[in-house]
Amino acid sequence: MEASQRSIYNPALETALFFANQLKKPLLVYFGLTDKYKYSNSRYYSFMIDGILKTKKSLEGRGIKLVILKADPPDGAIELSKRASLLVLDRGYLRHQRHWRRKIAEQVSIPVIEVEGDVVAPVEAVSNKAEPYARTIRPKILSKLFDFLEEIPQLEPVKSSFMLDIENTWEEERAQDYLNALSIDKSVPPVQYYESGEDVALTKLKLFIEERLPIYAEMRSDPGVKATSELSPYIRFGQISPVFIVKKVLEHYPYDDPNVKIFINELVIWRELARNYAWYNPLYNEYEGLPSWARETLEKHLPDKRPAIYELSQLEEGNTDDPYWNSAQRELLTKGTIHNYIRMYWCKKLIEWTPHPKIAFDIACYLNDKYALDGRDPNGYAGISWCFGAFDRPFPEREIYGRVRKMSSASLLSKPNFKRYLQQFGKTTSQALKGI
Ligand SMILES: Cc1cc2nc3c(=O)[nH]c(=O)nc-3n(C[C@H](O)[C@H](O)[C@H](O)COP(=O)(O)OP(=O)(O)OC[C@H]3O[C@@H](n4cnc5c(N)ncnc54)[C@H](O)[C@@H]3O)c2cc1C
Known part of the structure; x- marks a missing residue:
C-alpha cells in the first residue's frame, strides 16, 4: 500500500483479498515508511502517518494485518514477498513511484499484479499519448466514465493475518512517536486545518455534497467563499477514492446538473489529464x-x-x-x-x-x-x-x-x-x- 492509503473502496486491496481467499492464504498489507523521500517533513509525514494508523485500525476490524516497516517501500515489499504467494501493488504515476514498482517487479520471484485504483478511467485505457489539452482528453474519458463506476464488492478474509509473525517496526499509536524516530525536516510544521484520515475525508465529502456542491459552479473561483471540497490532501494520499466521490455525488444529483458537470471536469478531467501528463511526458516536472x-x-x-x-x-x-x-x-x-x-x-x-x-x-x-x-x-x-x-x-x-x-x-x-x-x-x- 503506497498510493491508495485507505481501507474503503480500494481496488488494489480488494483484488489482493480476492486472490488471498482463492489461495486460502492470509492477506498482509505492507506500508514502507522511509525518511529518504524528497521533502520528508513533519507537515507531510504527520498527515500521512495519522492517516495510515487509522487505516491500520480499520483493516484490523476486518481481520487484516497492516505492517508498517521502516524501509524504502520497494525493499520492504521485496523482503516480505519471500514469504508470499502473490504480490498486489497499487499504482503511482510519478518517476520515483514507477521506479519503486519496476524494482519490485524485477526482483521478486512471485507473480505481481498492479491495480490502478486512484483514477476513474485507467490512464492507458484512455490514451496512449500525452494529451495536449483538456478538450482532447475529455471525450476520451467521458465516453468511458460509466464503465468504471462499478461497485467494488468488499470481501471478508477467509483467513485472518493476525497470527503472522511479522512485527511492525513501531507499535506506537501516535504519529508524533513516528516523527520523533524519523530523521526528517522538522522545520515545516503540521497544519491544524486538515485533520487526516479516511473518516475525515468521508465527513468532508458529505459536507461538500450537502452544502457546497450546490454553489460550486457559481462560487468555486471566489477565494473568499468555501465552495470547493477541500479534499485535495485526502485524494493526494489516497485516503479517498475518486470513483467513490463521483458515485456519491451522483447518488445525490443528476449527471447533467451544471455543478456536477463542472466538479467532474475538475476531479476527473483535469486530475486525470495531470496523470496522463506525468505518465507520458518524462519531463513532467521540468x-x-x-x-x-x-x-x-x-x-x-x-x-x-x-x-x-x-x-x-x-x-x-x-x-x-x-x-x-x-x-x-x-x-x-x-x-x-x-x-x-x-x-x-x-x-x-x-x-x-x-x-x-x-x-x-x-x-x-x-x-x-x-x-x-x-x-x-x-x-x-x-x-x-x-x-x-x-x-x-x-x-x-x-x-x-x-x-x-x-x-x-x-x-x-x-x-x-x-x-x-x-x-x-x-x-x-x-x-x-x-x-x-
Ligand atoms: C500552480 C498550481 C499548483 C497546483 N498544485 C496542486 C497540487 O499540488 N495538488 C493538487 O491536488 N492540486 C493542485 N492544483 C490544482 C488545484 O489548485 C487543487 O486541486 C484544488 O485547489 C484543490 O482544492 P479542492 O480539493 O477544494 O478542489 P475541488 O474544486 O473541490 O476539486 C476536487 C478535486 O479535483 C481535483 N482538482 C481540482 N482542480 C484541479 C485542477 N485544476 N487540476 C487537477 N486536479 C484538480 C483535486 O484532486 C481536488 O481535490 C494546482 C493548481 C495550480 C494552478
Whole structure:
C-alpha cells in the first residue's frame, strides 16, 4: 500500500483479498515508511502517518494485518514477498513511484499484479499519448466514465493475518512517536486545518455534497467563499477514492446538473489529464517539459524589464511588495494548500519576479512541493505547467509573458468575497485592501 492509503473502496486491496481467499492464504498489507523521500517533513509525514494508523485500525476490524516497516517501500515489499504467494501493488504515476514498482517487479520471484485504483478511467485505457489539452482528453474519458463506476464488492478474509509473525517496526499509536524516530525536516510544521484520515475525508465529502456542491459552479473561483471540497490532501494520499466521490455525488444529483458537470471536469478531467501528463511526458516536472511555443515566447521576452526580482527567501516568507501574492503564500504556509483561483496568480507572478522562467518554474515546484499538503502530486506539476502555457492556447502578446496567459490582480479583486480571503491571510490587511 503506497498510493491508495485507505481501507474503503480500494481496488488494489480488494483484488489482493480476492486472490488471498482463492489461495486460502492470509492477506498482509505492507506500508514502507522511509525518511529518504524528497521533502520528508513533519507537515507531510504527520498527515500521512495519522492517516495510515487509522487505516491500520480499520483493516484490523476486518481481520487484516497492516505492517508498517521502516524501509524504502520497494525493499520492504521485496523482503516480505519471500514469504508470499502473490504480490498486489497499487499504482503511482510519478518517476520515483514507477521506479519503486519496476524494482519490485524485477526482483521478486512471485507473480505481481498492479491495480490502478486512484483514477476513474485507467490512464492507458484512455490514451496512449500525452494529451495536449483538456478538450482532447475529455471525450476520451467521458465516453468511458460509466464503465468504471462499478461497485467494488468488499470481501471478508477467509483467513485472518493476525497470527503472522511479522512485527511492525513501531507499535506506537501516535504519529508524533513516528516523527520523533524519523530523521526528517522538522522545520515545516503540521497544519491544524486538515485533520487526516479516511473518516475525515468521508465527513468532508458529505459536507461538500450537502452544502457546497450546490454553489460550486457559481462560487468555486471566489477565494473568499468555501465552495470547493477541500479534499485535495485526502485524494493526494489516497485516503479517498475518486470513483467513490463521483458515485456519491451522483447518488445525490443528476449527471447533467451544471455543478456536477463542472466538479467532474475538475476531479476527473483535469486530475486525470495531470496523470496522463506525468505518465507520458518524462519531463513532467521540468521547465523543459513545457510545449515549445510556450518556452520560445517566454524566452523571447527575457530582455523585458521585470518589476522586481525577489530572492527565494523573500518569496518563501511571503515578503514581496504584492499583498495578494503574500496572502497566497501565507495560506500555503499556514493552511497547507492555496485556493485554486489565487494559486494560478501565485504561480504566474513568479514569471515576473525571476530573471528566467525556468527559475520561476523551479521555485513554484519547490514551494508547492515543500509546503502543500496536496503537493508532490501530478496535479501540482500539471497546474504549474499550465501557468507556463501547457494545456492552454497562446494569448495576444504582452510584456514578460509573451503569448502565455497573464493573470492580473484585477481578476482577484473582481471576486465579490476576496476581501474576506485577505482578512484571513493578509498580514498587512490595510495594504492588501487598497483598491477594493
Ligand atoms: C500552480 C498550481 C499548483 C497546483 N498544485 C496542486 C497540487 O499540488 N495538488 C493538487 O491536488 N492540486 C493542485 N492544483 C490544482 C488545484 O489548485 C487543487 O486541486 C484544488 O485547489 C484543490 O482544492 P479542492 O480539493 O477544494 O478542489 P475541488 O474544486 O473541490 O476539486 C476536487 C478535486 O479535483 C481535483 N482538482 C481540482 N482542480 C484541479 C485542477 N485544476 N487540476 C487537477 N486536479 C484538480 C483535486 O484532486 C481536488 O481535490 C494546482 C493548481 C495550480 C494552478
